[in-house]
Amino acid sequence: MRIARACAAVALAAGLLLGLVGCGGSSGSEGHAAALEKVSLQLNWFHEAEFVGYYVARAKGFYEAEGLDVEIREGGPGDPAIGHVLDGTVDFAISSFDETAEATAAGQPVVAVLAAFQIPPLVIFSLDGADIERPGDLVGKHVGVTTDYWREVLNETLLAANVEPSRVKKVAVEPGDLEALYRRHEVDAWLGYAQDEPIKVEMAGYDVSTMYPADYGVGGYEGLVLVRDEDVRDRPDVVGAFVHASQRGWRYAVEHPDEAAAILLDWAPDPGLEFQKAAVRVVGPLVDAPGAPIGWVDEERWRMLMGAAYRQERPGFTMRFSSSAP
Secondary structure (H helix, E strand, O other), X not given: OHHHHHHHHHHHHHOOHHHHHHHHOOOOHHHHHHHOEEEEEEOOOOOOHHHXXXXXXXXXXXXXXXXXXEEEEOOOOOOOHHHHHHOOOOOEEEEOHHHHHHHHHOOOOEEEEEEEEOOOOEEEEEEXXXXXXXXXXXXXXXEEEOOHHHHHHHHXXXXXXXXXXXXXXXXXXXXXXXXXXXXXXXXXXXXXXXXXXXXXXXXXXOOEEEEOHHHHOOOOOEEEEEEEHHHHHHOHHHXXXXXXXXXXXXXXXXXXXXXXXXXXXXXXXXXXXXXXXXXXXXXXXXXXXXXXXXEOOOHHHHHHHHHHHOEOOEXXXXXXXXXXXX
């Protein structure tokens, strides 16, 4: 402020507008944009609602307000985002908890600085009328599983509910073949992500009943933002700015889901605005869960989830950049 007043005084004394421009330097959006630090965020999947907080932070100018110009890069199968942050081609990457735990156990130089999902978005769902409300109701039923990962999620959920997995019939299905669920004699229940498959079924005209494996202790933090150890050490201002703006983006998305869905539509135009509105509303309570601020990782819970992979000297996460604490 003192510099600005001195600059104005010089200009008035000289009576020249040019003097004011010269003291103030370049003005307008071009000068501001040039001052922004370019950083990149690598997603671990295609553009969709599970990343809406980052799209909102970018669209609403939250990153810019922190001095950042953030490039958001789409991911996909067979190209782990964690690899891009490890080799230095991106500054930040989204990772699953299992992937992060493996990297930590292997001593790889990455650390989680934010967890988007307090509750993992994994669901087991069925059509209303199938009388499936809890894991025990799956006994004798046919459950569609698309991969070994989902088979493991199902088995863990059953065991956590004291149900013998062999009493449930697993049926191998293709990821997009939800018609098998509509033909109830083939599949009675399905596993998927809360912001995806159940909404597709509802938009096809069916009422859906869901249960979350998280209610039975399965899964943990998801949507982890990873950075390299060297960036935590050498660029703490950049890491902190990204975390703060991302938390702000997630908060805004939770509180303004329809606006967030419209922003998401710019990144993922299919399958349409109504789908994205529903997806963002499903994601909200999983991100903004009771008991912790958005993005927070709790030390005790993290240690429990990491199990034997946890090392006191290398915990694999830090909350030093978070803008809030419980």
